[in-house]
Amino acid sequence: MAEDKRPELVAEGVYRVDAIGLSNAINMLLLENDDGWTLVDTGVGSSAGRVRGALEALGSGPEDLKRIFITHHHDDHTGGLKGILEWAPRAEVGATPHEAEVISGRRALDPQSNAFLRYMSRGAEPPSVPVGKVLREGDLVSGFRLISTPGHTLGHVSLLRDADGLLFTADAFGRLPLKLRVGVRKAFCADPPLARSSAAKLLGEEFATVILAHGSVMRSGARATLRAAVDRCKY
Numbered sequence: 001m002a003e004d005k006r007p008e009l010v011a012e013g014v015y016r017v018d019a020i021g022l023s024n025a026i027n028m029l030l031l032e033n034d035d036g037w038t039l040v041d042t043g044v045g046s047s048a049g050r051v052r053g054a055l056e057a058l059g060s061g062p063e064d065l066k067r068i069f070i071t072h073h074h075d076d077h078t079g080g081l082k083g084i085l086e087w088a089p090r091a092e093v094g095a096t097p098h099e100a101e102v103i104s105g106r107r108a109l110d111p112q113s114n115a116f117l118r119y120m121s122r123g124a125e126p127p128s129v130p131v132g133k134v135l136r137e138g139d140l141v142s143g144f145r146l147i148s149t150p151g152h153t154l155g156h157v158s159l160l161r162d163a164d165g166l167l168f169t170a171d172a173f174g175r176l177p178l179k180l181r182v183g184v185r186k187a188f189c190a191d192p193p194l195a196r197s198s199a200a201k202l203l204g205e206e207f208a209t210v211i212l213a214h215g216s217v218m219r220s221g222a223r224a225t226l227r228a229a230v231d232r233c234k235y
Contacts (some may be wrong), residue, residue, distance in 0.1 A: 006046075007057065013031060013112075014166060020046065026214060050080075052084075065088040068084065070095045070099060096146070096156075100155075129152060136219055152171040152198075156170060167205065167210045174212050208222065
């Protein structure tokens with residue numbers, strides 16, 4: 001049974017979808033196109049029903065989901081991929097070169113910087129789903145420009161719609177649970193110093209509204225808030 005919670009309209013043609021029942025804990029995006037929809041990230045295994053419900057609430061079906069773009073390969077962003085593709089098998093999967101190799105199973109998961117997390121995730125495996133479209137920095141995904149922001153994972157990207165300054169940081173920044181941090185948490189990052197450099201890089205872009213993969217939408221004071229997170233980061 002599809003879950004029918006209507007997604008949050010963030011800006012024209014951009015909807016935020018909760019990947020789990022807790023609001024803003026894990027965010028996915030639905031981007032409206034002339035030919036249908038693009039989904040950015042897929043949440044966890046149980047998120048497939050929430051994506052289906054969101055699209056149905058918007059008057060769309062599986063044939064309308066044209067593209068799925070994955071910002072990075074962590075399982076809270078790829079966990080729903082197989083289930084969504086079972087429902088919408090014609091959707092094209094896209095990712096950056098490094099992330100595409102991991103998602104498809106040709107490369108191992110990036111090891112996290114924290115030794116305990118590395119040990120606990122030693123049996124984790126990538127989703128092994130083919131990636132049909134490889135994109136690079138500067139390429140567009142439904143009007144959003146890809147910005148390379150490695151560090152959280154080695155091929156991580158953020159997305160910026162230059163037309164209205166709408167930035168999706170993915171996990172270049174994040175709140176888990178409340179405090180805004182670079183890379184969400186140091187322990188989750190493959191390369192914490194690189195994550196800090198990437199976060200600082202985003203501050204050089206022109207943006208107004210910020211969507212996080214973990215945390216609520218920031219509609220005012222976003223630049224100052226992100227800058228403060230970078231300034232206090234000790235990675």
